């Protein structure tokens with residue numbers, strides 16, 4: 413039997429940060445104060461403060477992909493944190509990460525990218541946060557090493573720049589491919605039941621059903 417009381421659920425705080433208003437998700441298990449940051453977009457000091465205010469201790473940073481606007485806050489989190497922070501990324505996006513996430517393409521100067529990734533994400537890999545087990549799904553198309561984090565226990569997906577409310581990730585940047593993006597969405601998102609929540613890298617939360625019915629890019 414699944415226990416769905418509020419106290420047993422994944423704790424999620426989200427913030428739109430940085431020059432591309434990228435969604436940062438601070439997630440924690442309810443009992444122990446262990447936390448993970450998915451895509452620390454910008455303002456690492458702010459993210460750390462938010463975690464501290466909740467009594468959460470950030471242990472890992474999970475990146476959906478290697479674009480600079482998704483990890484601009486990583487260095488400050490790692491530098492100012494009392495504990496060692498590990499960064500997780502798919503290896504196909506490591507060259508992008510090493511090129512400062514393509515910041516120069518957008519006219520941003522090179523910046524400190526923070527700790528080098530030591531957890532290499534692969535399709536089907538499981539990531540644990542306390543009692544929560546996330547599945548990594550490799551979803552290329554927006555970038556070569558893009559992944560999403562699926563949490564079946566809570567019927568939700570942290571979907572990065574794969575799919576948004578009424579939109580999809582751009583495919584005109586290096587490593588992008590429209591056909592691959594569509595295939596990734598079909599195989600990994602549209603294959604899920606309608607009620608799954610999608611927590612994207614930009615914009616508002618949506619659901620699989622809502623995008624199946626009305627996303628103009630999936631018609």
Ligand SMILES: [Zn+2]
Pocket residue numbers: 477479554573
């Ligand atoms: Zn991106």
Ligand SMILES: [Zn+2]
Pocket residue numbers: 432434479481482573613614
């Ligand atoms: Zn983005």
